[in-house]
Every structure is written in structure tokens, then in C-alpha cells.
Amino acid sequence: MRIYLIGFMGSGKSHWGRLLSASMKVPFYDLDDVITQHENKTIPEIFSEKGEEYFRMLEKELLTTLTEANGNMVISCGGGTPCFFGNIDFMKDNGKVIWLNTSTPVLLQRLMKEKNHRPLLRDIPDYEMKAFIVKKLHDRKLYYEQAHLVLPEETLSLEQIKSAIEHE
Numbered sequence: 001m002r003i004y005l006i007g008f009m010g011s012g013k014s015h016w017g018r019l020l021s022a023s024m025k026v027p028f029y030d031l032d033d034v035i036t037q038h039e040n041k042t043i044p045e046i047f048s049e050k051g052e053e054y055f056r057m058l059e060k061e062l063l064t065t066l067t068e069a070n071g072n073m074v075i076s077c078g079g080g081t082p083c084f085f086g087n088i089d090f091m092k093d094n095g096k097v098i099w100l101n102t103s104t105p106v107l108l109q110r111l112m113k114e115k116n117h118r119p120l121l122r123d124i125p126d127y128e129m130k131a132f133i134v135k136k137l138h139d140r141k142l143y144y145e146q147a148h149l150v151l152p153e154e155t156l157s158l159e160q161i162k163s164a165i166e167h168e
């Protein structure tokens, strides 16, 4: 089975992806890390040197490659992955899609500390971060909501994720 974890930046996709894959004994991929290795550049470098459009093309290409190469895997997507080029439909057709739904205050708290690693956030002044998250989340909900499973992230346990997948 292929599991695709989606959700906003800072929603815990990589954390839960690692735990879930270890427990399911299937390979784990963090799509941002795969992109970074493929280009031998950091995500902010790719955005600034080649632009977001290039990043999104690569994101789609590597999502497809990983899917074709692995019948069983857990993949933690980037926050924008489901929102471009029909990726949400592709993921739904090829596995189970789980939205880790994390509340705005928790996202804000986490992202304030990690702004500089994220090209979409690094130039936003601290006082505008909350408004940015609220707006971006609102725009992206349209895609996130299409997931097979929506799990509130802050109170989550590994058992809950596994049981939700089993009963889906």
C-alpha cells in the first residue's frame, strides 16, 4: 500500500511519515529530501536559482517516479504538492491520501522557528505570519480536504493512524 501524507508546512508530515513507515516496515520518502538530493541543492536554493515553476515540475516528476518504483511506501509530501498539476488525483488513484490537519496556532508556533528553511515564508515579517498562514491554508483546504482520511494532528498517535487506514 502507498500512503501519501499531505498537509500544511509544519503539520508534522515528516515526523509521522517516519514513524508510520517504520511501523509498517515499508520504505519512507520525504519528497523535499528527494528533490534536494536530486538537484544537490537546498529547497530555498532551487526556488531562488530556478524558480517555483521549476520546483513544481520536479516535485510532480519525482512524485510519479517514486510511485512507479514503490508498490508499498510512505511518502511525506511538501505542503504544496497536492495543489499543483492534478497531483491530488494522481495520489488518490495510486494509494491512500492522509491529510494531517494541524491547527493554525500550532502551525504558527512551529513555523516561526523554522521560517528560514522555507522559501515561501522567509521574507514574511513575523507580524504577518499568522495572516499568511490563515490565507494560504484557506486556499489549500480545497485540495487537502480531498484526502481519503483527515486526521487532527495534535492529539494523534501511531495506533490511531494505523487504525484509521485499516478502517478506511
Ligand code: S3P
Pocket: 007, 008, 009, 010, 032, 043, 077, 078, 079, 080, 081, 118, 119, 120
Ligand atoms: C512548500 C512546502 C515545503 C516545500 C517548499 C514549498 C509549500 O515543504 O515543499 O518549501 O508550498 O507549502 P514542507 O511542507 O515539508 O515544509
